Amino acid sequence: MTLTNKPALRLPRNILLAVATLLLGFLLVVYVAYAFNLISFPFDYDQGEGFELIDTIMFSHGQFPFRDSNVYPFYASNYPPLYHVIAAPFVPLFGTAFWYGRLLGFLSSLIAAGGIGYAVYRAGRHCWIAGLAGLAFLASNTIYHIGPLFRQHMMMVMFEVLAVILLAGVNEVVDKTRRRWIMLLGVLLLLAAGYTKQLAAFTVIAVFAWLFIRQPRRAAVWGIGFGLAAAGIFVWLNLATDGEWWRNVIAANINRYNLDQTLGLYRLWFNLHGLLIVPAALFVVYELYFDRLSIYSIWFVVAIGVGAASGQWGAGDSYFATAIAAMCILSGIFAARTLRGEWTFPANYLSRALIFPLRRFAPVVLAAGALIIPTIYLLYALAVFHMPTDGPLFGDLARAINLRPNTDYAFYDSAGRIAGGYADIGHFTTQADVDAGWRIVEEVRNAQGEVMSEDAGFSLMAGRQPVGNPTQLLNLWMNDLLDSSALIDMIDERAFGLIIFRGQLYPVEVLQAIAANYERYEIIEMNGFEYMLLRPKP
Amino acid sequence: MLSNNFTFSKRLLGFLFVLLGAVGFVAILLIDVFDIGREGGIGPSQRIALAAMLLLLFLGLTLIPLGKHPA
Numbered sequence: 071m072t073l074t075n076k077p078a079l080r081l082p083r084n085i086l087l088a089v090a091t092l093l094l095g096f097l098l099v100v101y102v103a104y105a106f107n108l109i110s111f112p113f114d115y116d117q118g119e120g121f122e123l124i125d126t127i128m129f130s131h132g133q134f135p136f137r138d139s140n141v142y143p144f145y146a147s148n149y150p151p152l153y154h155v156i157a158a159p160f161v162p163l164f165g166t167a168f169w170y171g172r173l174l175g176f177l178s179s180l181i182a183a184g185g186i187g188y189a190v191y192r193a194g195r196h197c198w199i200a201g202l203a204g205l206a207f208l209a210s211n212t213i214y215h216i217g218p219l220f221r222q223h224m225m226m227v228m229f230e231v232l233a234v235i236l237l238a239g240v241n242e243v244v245d246k247t248r249r250r251w252i253m254l255l256g257v258l259l260l261l262a263a264g265y266t267k268q269l270a271a272f273t274v275i276a277v278f279a280w281l282f283i284r285q286p287r288r289a290a291v292w293g294i295g296f297g298l299a300a301a302g303i304f305v306w307l308n309l310a311t312d313g314e315w316w317r318n319v320i321a322a323n324i325n326r327y328n329l330d331q332t333l334g335l336y337r338l339w340f341n342l343h344g345l346l347i348v349p350a351a352l353f354v355v356y357e358l359y360f361d362r363l364s365i366y367s368i369w370f371v372v373a374i375g376v377g378a379a380s381g382q383w384g385a386g387d388s389y390f391a392t393a394i395a396a397m398c399i400l401s402g403i404f405a406a407r408t409l410r411g412e413w414t415f416p417a418n419y420l421s422r423a424l425i426f427p428l429r430r431f432a433p434v435v436l437a438a439g440a441l442i443i444p445t446i447y448l449l450y451a452l453a454v455f456h457m458p459t460d461g462p463l464f465g466d467l468a469r470a471i472n473l474r475p476n477t478d479y480a481f482y483d484s485a486g487r488i489a490g491g492y493a494d495i496g497h498f499t500t501q502a503d504v505d506a507g508w509r510i511v512e513e514v515r516n517a518q519g520e521v522m523s524e525d526a527g528f529s530l531m532a533g534r535q536p537v538g539n540p541t542q543l544l545n546l547w548m549n550d551l552l553d554s555s556a557l558i559d560m561i562d563e564r565a566f567g568l569i570i571f572r573g574q575l576y577p578v579e580v581l582q583a584i585a586a587n588y589e590r591y592e593i594i595e596m597n598g599f600e601y602m603l604l605r606p607k608p
Numbered sequence: 609m610l611s612n613n614f615t616f617s618k619r620l621l622g623f624l625f626v627l628l629g630a631v632g633f634v635a636i637l638l639i640d641v642f643d644i645g646r647e648g649g650i651g652p653s654q655r656i657a658l659a660a661m662l663l664l665l666f667l668g669l670t671l672i673p674l675g676k677h678p679a
Contacts, residue, residue, distance in 0.1 A: 283616040283679050286609050329652055358671070359618075362678055419673050 079440045083409075086444035087198055093451035094205035100457045100464070101208050104498060105176040105218035109169045111499045113507035113527040115597060117572055119220040120526030121147065121539045122171060125154040127530075130161035136307070136314040139546055140553045142560070144538040146318045148545055151307075152266040153222030166530050171220030178228035179217035182395060183207045185231040189238065189366070189399045194406020202447050203402030209454050210394045211342055211485045212387045215496035222266050227391050229263035230273045234396075237277060238365045241284045253288075257296050264300060268319065269376060273392060276372035280365045322545040325383040332381030334489040339377065339390045342485060343397060345450040350400035360415050366403070370396035383548070384541060386491040405446070408439040456483045458498050479598050499597055506596040507531075510570065513592075513603055517567035520560070524572040525601075537566075540575040547577035558583045564606035571602040618674035625668025633661040 114120045125135040125147045135147035135154070147154075153174070160170035187204030191197060207213055217224050237256040243249040260277060263270035274296070281289035307315040340347060354367040373393035380389035407413055415421040428435075459468035460480030468474075473482050479497035507528070514521050514532040521529055522537040529536040538557065546552035554577060560566065561583040569588055574581055588604040595601070616624075636657050640650060650658070671679075 283621060285612070285615055287612060287614065290610065327653075358667070359674065416677070418675075418677070420670075 076437075079437060083440045083444055086441060086448060087202070090202060090444050090447035090451060091198070091205070093448060093455075094202060094209050097209040097214075097451060097455070097457075098205055101214050101217065103458075103464075104214065104496070105172070107498045108218045109172045109176070112168060112504065112531065113510075113596065114168075114525035115499065116216075116219050116221065116493065116495050117525065117575075118541060119168060119171070120528075120530060120536070121145075121542075122149070122154065122220050122222070123166065123168060123530060124526055124536055124539075125149070125151075126157045126171060127161050127166065129154045130158040134307075134311045134314075136311040136318050138314060139318075139539070139543055141556055142537070143535055144543065144557050145536065146314065146539060146542050146546075148318050148322055148542050149222055150265045150267060150319060152262055153225045156225070168220050168527065172218045175216075175221060175224045176218040178225040179208060179213060182224070182228040182231045185228075185235050186395060186398045186402070189231075189235045190402030190406060192235075192239075193364075193403045194410070196406035196409055199402055199406040199409065199443070202405075203398045206346060206401075206447065206450060207395060207398040209451060211454050211456055211483060211496070212339075212390055212394060214454075214456060215493050216388045216391065219495075223269075223388050223391060226263050226267040226270050227395055229259050229266060230270055230392055231395050233257075233259035233263060234273070234277065234365055234369050237281075241288075253292055257292055257299075260296065261299060261303075265303065268323070269379075269389065269392070272372050272376045273369060276369040277365065279372070280363065280368045283363060283368075317551055318542065318546070322542065322549050322551055324549060325385075325545060326548065328381045328383070328490070330381070331490040332378055335380045335387055335390065335491050336377055338387065338485060338489040338492060339393070342454050343394060343450070345446050345453060346397050346401040349404040349446065350397045353400045353404040356413075359418070359420050366396055366399050370400055380491055384545070386493055387489070388493070401446075405443045408436070408443050411436045452484075454484055456481070456485075456496060458482075461498065497598065503596050506594050506601075510594055510596070510601055510603070513568060514570075519567035520565050521568045521570070522566050523568075523570035524575055525570065528570065538576070540573075543580065544575055544577050547579075552577065554580055561587055564588075567605065569604040571604065572599055616679040618671045618677045618679050621679040622668045622671030622674070625664050625671060627668075629661045629663075629665030629668055632664065633658060636661060 108115055124145065128135045129151065134151075135145070137146045139146045153171075157171050157174055160167075164170060183204040186207050187200040190203040191200035194200065208217070213224075233256050236252060236259065240249060240252050240256065243252060256277075260270070260274050264274060278289050278293050278296075281292065304315075350370060354370060357363050357367050370393065373390075373396050376392060377390050379385055380387065415425045417426075457468065457473070458464040458481050459473055459475045465480075468482070475481055476486060477483055477494075477497065481497035483496055485492055510528045511531045514523070514528045514534055520537055521532075521534050523529055524540045526536040526539075543552060543554070543557075547554065557580060561580070564587055566588075569584055576584070584604065587607060589607050590602050591605050592603040593600050594603065636654055637650075639654065
């Protein structure tokens, strides 16, 4: 019997674990409710979802969305294709809709959470902690609000998690054939992650850095193979799109940088997840000095570095999603090892100076650990707490615990939504939002001439040709890759019967042309966002 | 290094960290030397990157005494 499993400790430990499980389980209920709320919502929720739907529709028709934005319909995508390709078969089956893309994102987050739990169980052999690690991932404010969106980020994280977990033990596989199959599958998952979203390149770097440390030869051989496959797909896409792949996905994605936003998001990330970041970081230090470096440790460090890019225009807290996944695995292994009392310190200059003199306190430390570990998960659940403050179940509960909304919506979010770049979403949609969406669709249907909207969903639901992708037009414009004269000519000619703003994200010269030729005639609120409807000036 | 049995030791990893930290530190400083048109000297992003390179260098130095233990 380990010290942490003594009857005197077992009861309080299990009570604390049960409370932590209850709290994290409740956050899972909130997440599932949010996911179903969004899946049943027929319009854009997060800005840009509609454009991901356009990409999916184009792929379902065998077309690339990497196009020349200088000509009508001024549309191009800046994301790699895999997520949209996976969603594309839903289009002929179910038509134009947001639900399948959101369902894919939601399922990806569940698979990633399951993978995290499995990784913790495999390394720590503690079922309860493995479950808590998976729940901790889904409870994160960042994972919560981006999980069920029609966006590729969560699918990228899922592929990353699966690749890392699969490759974690590859060097210990004795059977050569089996090892090669594992390597092949792991590398294919990395390739899938990279062609789901470019950000996965950093996970690729982490994985090959780890492979290089463990066995440089294997890293070199597989690295060359991976590089050739990735480059082959890249060149094919570029040739097939006449260079638009490079222009839209790579060149246009170099955006202006705001260091304050980066620092704010790092601070927020630590404030929300610090209780699990600290044990994860301690485990990295432990492996660095007293054990072999695992793939998880290197992945975690590199993923934290990815956060440095979160200050780019268009980036945000989602850039920490990979680090959160790695954090949940490492902190879970740390927790399991503490509860099982399985820490070992080989003799070296550090253990002789720092650890061995304190050996006599080990029983006390381990006994304290039996209570501290569940307390950490409990406090983590409180740190990331979020829930709606209105509606049948959640409203009653919020009133019972005197929880008031701290956002512009009927929603409490422990993140406070004060850091720039933190997505202002997570609240539930209502029937009033659905009604408002259909009102806008009706305006689109009745408009004379073309319609240009910053959310594509309205045009898609009205059966109209969506025109322009505002954020991509801005990306291209900021990198001197856009000639907006044809679009401005159409605006000057008042060819658009209706223009819909949500965030006025178009390039400045386009906004100026709109201001000169169009006037606002109505504002319709949907999901708390104000949709400004403009018509040609008389 | 390219044999099937080779793996990094803590010491070798330490040397690699020292090398990367030192080269990275100098490279970050040289940004201002080669990018003559820039104003304001060493900016906040550069300072953070320089600190990261120093940390890497320090970690490398602490790993070197760990000898042949596999990294």
